[in-house]
Amino acid sequence: MIELKNISKTFRSSKKKTIALNQVSLKINQGKIFGIIGKSGAGKSTLIRCVNLLERPDEGEVWVDNVNLLDLSEAKLTLERRKIGMIFQHFNLLSSRTVEDNIALPLELIGTSKREIKSRVDELLHLVGIGDKAKEYPANLSGGQKQRVAIARALASNPTLLLCDEATSALDPATTKSILNLLKEINQKLNLTILLITHEMEVINRICDEVGVIDDGILVEHGSVEDVFTNP
Ligand code: ADP
Numbered sequence: 213m214i215e216l217k218n219i220s221k222t223f224r225s226s227k228k229k230t231i232a233l234n235q236v237s238l239k240i241n242q243g244k245i246f247g248i249i250g251k252s253g254a255g256k257s258t259l260i261r262c263v264n265l266l267e268r269p270d271e272g273e274v275w276v277d278n279v280n281l282l283d284l285s286e287a288k289l290t291l292e293r294r295k296i297g298m299i300f301q302h303f304n305l306l307s308s309r310t311v312e313d314n315i316a317l318p319l320e321l322i323g324t325s326k327r328e329i330k331s332r333v334d335e336l337l338h339l340v341g342i343g344d345k346a347k348e349y350p351a352n353l354s355g356g357q358k359q360r361v362a363i364a365r366a367l368a369s370n371p372t373l374l375l376c377d378e379a380t381s382a383l384d385p386a387t388t389k390s391i392l393n394l395l396k397e398i399n400q401k402l403n404l405t406i407l408l409i410t411h412e413m414e415v416i417n418r419i420c421d422e423v424g425v426i427d428d429g430i431l432v433e434h435g436s437v438e439d440v441f442t443n444p
């Protein structure tokens with residue numbers, strides 16, 4: 213289970229102070245897909261980055277499987293972070309590496325044996341449906357194929373949580389649909405919890421179990437998609 217408690221984050225520069233997150237709390241049960249929707253500048257990206265501590269909240273608690281990440285030493289945090297995968301709008305693949313070597317990267321970093329990497333990468337390539345692209349470079353792939361590689365890379369260390377930062381915003385409608393279907397399939401197959409941010413209602417409607425609406429750093433509503441978006 214994932215639980216955020218009273219997360220706040222303020223950005224300060226010499227000229228101004230921006231309250232990006234103001235006491236945000238939410239809970240996500242294992243295996244659920246939770247979508248955060250809000251306008252540009254609402255705080256979505258800061259929120260999702262606070263979950264894996266790419267951004268450090270000023271206050272609050274980030275509980276992942278009964279551990280508050282903010283309590284951990286750097287060494288322990290590195291271990292806990294393996295439980296959290298992330299994908300991005302612009303895929304963030306390494307252009308100098310082939311598809312299989314991009315997917316292998318997180319496993320290389322934790323010292324997995326070559327043999328084990330090979331079998332794990334094969335398994336992941338098939339899971340995301342690009343078994344024939346192993347030796348390609350990212351430049352030769354479509355947007356949807358690149359996102360499939362990124363999903364495989366994010367799943368390499370067998371995370372319990374997948375963070376998706378506007379994962380379909382750079383894709384055309386048909387490709388968006390196929391990537392959302394893939395995320396749902398993986399969610400069900402692996403009982404993987406997914407936290408995503410989006411500015412598109414379609415993403416919420418198509419795959420999310422629960423939704424949070426963020427406005428000006430405040431989580432103004434959250435609940436099941438039906439409860440939040442069906443008017444009485
Ligand atoms: P969203 O993802 O919903 O577009 P963000 O989380 O990126 O929103 O931004 C929320 C607010 O925090 C915005 O006003 C943004 O300008 C500000 N902000 C985000 N990151 C930084 C930063 N590193 N430095 C200063 N201000 C920031």
Ligand code: ADP
Nearest residue numbers: 264266296297298299300303304305306365366
């Ligand atoms: P960049 O600024 O290009 O993202 P980084 O050093 O942050 O550079 O990342 C190096 C590589 O690792 C990039 O391909 C990036 O997409 C990937 N990466 C960064 N953060 C994460 C994360 N939390 N989960 C998975 N991959 C990540």
